[in-house]
Amino acid sequence: MFEGRLPRSGPFKVIFDSLQGLIDDIKIIVKYEGISFCGLDHRRVALFHMEIKRKEFVYYEFDVPMVLYVRVLNIRKTLPLIDKSDDIAFQIREGSDRFIILSERKDGKRKFKFEYKLTKEITCDLHPPEISYRSQLSIDSLFFRWLVREMRSISDKLILAVDGEIVKFQTENGTKFGTTSIKTNNKTIIRREKVIHKESGLSNDIYKEEIISSMAYSTRYLSVITRVVSLSNRVILKMSNDLPLLVEYQCKEYGVLRYYLAPLFSEDIYQ
Numbered sequence: 533m534f535e536g537r538l539p540r541s542g543p544f545k546v547i548f549d550s551l552q553g554l555i556d557d558i559k560i561i562v563k564y565e566g567i568s569f570c571g572l573d574h575r576r577v578a579l580f581h582m583e584i585k586r587k588e589f590v591y592y593e594f595d596v597p598m599v600l601y602v603r604v605l606n607i608r609k610t611l612p613l614i615d616k617s618d619d620i621a622f623q624i625r626e627g628s629d630r631f632i633i634l635s636e637r638k639d640g641k642r643k644f645k646f647e648y649k650l651t652k653e654i655t656c657d658l659h660p661p662e663i664s665y666r667s668q669l670s671i672d673s674l675f676f677r678w679l680v681r682e683m684r685s686i687s688d689k690l691i692l693a694v695d696g697e698i699v700k701f702q703t704e705n706g707t708k709f710g711t712t713s714i715k716t717n718n719k720t721i722i723r724r725e726k727v728i729h730k731e732s733g734l735s736n737d738i739y740k741e742e743i744i745s746s747m748a749y750s751t752r753y754l755s756v757i758t759r760v761v762s763l764s765n766r767v768i769l770k771m772s773n774d775l776p777l778l779v780e781y782q783c784k785e786y787g788v789l790r791y792y793l794a795p796l797f798s799e800d801i802y803q
Contacts, residue, residue: 534562534598534624537591538584541635542616543763543786547582549611550759551604555580557651558607560631562598566787567622570660571604578753579776579792581660588787591621598624601651602631610646618642660790665770665778667694671714673767673781677758679712684751686710689796693746694771703751748796749777757791764789 538544551558555571555578568583586592614620614635623632635644679701683690687703694700702711761767763783770778776792783789 533593533595533626534567535591535593535621536567536584536589537619537621537634538588538785539590539619540616540785541611541614541618541620543783544620545611545614545616546760546763547786547789548604548608550756551580552608552756554578554753554756555604558602558604560598560600560602562594562600562624564594564597573753577750577794578757579660581790581792582786583788584786588785590619595626600624600631601653602648603651606648607633607646610644613644618644661776661792663770663772663775663778665772665775667699667771669694669699669714669769669771670766671769673758673761673764676767676769677761680751680754680758683710684755688751689748690751690754691746691748692769692771692777702746747771747773747777749793750796753793754779757793760789 551571554573556574558569558571561568561570564586566583566585566588568581570582571580572578610633615637618635618637621634623634624630625632629650630647631650633644633646633648636642680690683701683703686709687705689703691702692699693702699714700711701714702709704710757779758767760781760783763786764781766782768778768780768782770780774795776794779791779793781789
């Protein structure tokens with residue numbers, strides 16, 4: 533048995549609306565510490581992860597850990613009936629094949645109950661990757677959404693390059709070229725290394741900047757990710773060579789939203 537109630541459904545509605553065209557099935561993990569949602573698009577290009585900590589719930593009843601799978605579309609179809617100011621609760625009964633969402637107005641005059649049939653277990657392993665990123669950039673989320681939209685009007689890919697204090701966003705389609713540079717307040721990447729001089733044998737501690745070569749990402753996927761812009765004033769981009777881009781939003785009510793996006797390694801664009 534599990535039941536958790538959140539004071540406001542608005543952020544949940546925005547998050548699941550943002551998954552339209554991105555995630556088909558969602559993995560729900562219920563633990564003592566909280567509940568998490570994880571999904572991978574069918575091309576295995578983008579991974580979504582959200583964890584709502586126990587402390588964010590106004591009511592949280594938990595018996596045993598659970599893992600279940602639900603169709604995102606089924607949930608999205610019913611969410612428009614719930615007002616963003618209504619509370620929202622998740623419920624799982626022992627031995628049931630249903631995931632239940634309950635909603636109630638503050639004045640108690642309107643209540644909703646939706647039951648969603650569980651789907652089969654997803655074959656691929658769904659969990660956020662454990663990556664130590666070399667670069668992190670925090671920028672205004674509205675600016676990032678605007679930038680992605682403008683870059684998408686030129687090309688299907690956005691190129692990110694980090695070199696010390698400069699972060700560049702570039703795109704081109706053969707006839708058009710666009711670029712935006714952002715200078716950070718501090719060194720974007722600092723890596724501490726110990727260097728031993730061969731001749732003297734003495735060691736010196738130095739700071740060496742790692743230059744990230746240009747990595748390209750799909751503007752279509754990025755435009756989907758930026759739909760949650762209303763939930764956070766800032767967006768954090770984490771990057772390293774040949775690794776997925778991590779786009780992270782800090783949502784005050786629901787915790788951290790994470791989107792992992794694989795880079796483009798060839799001229800092929802995800803359709």
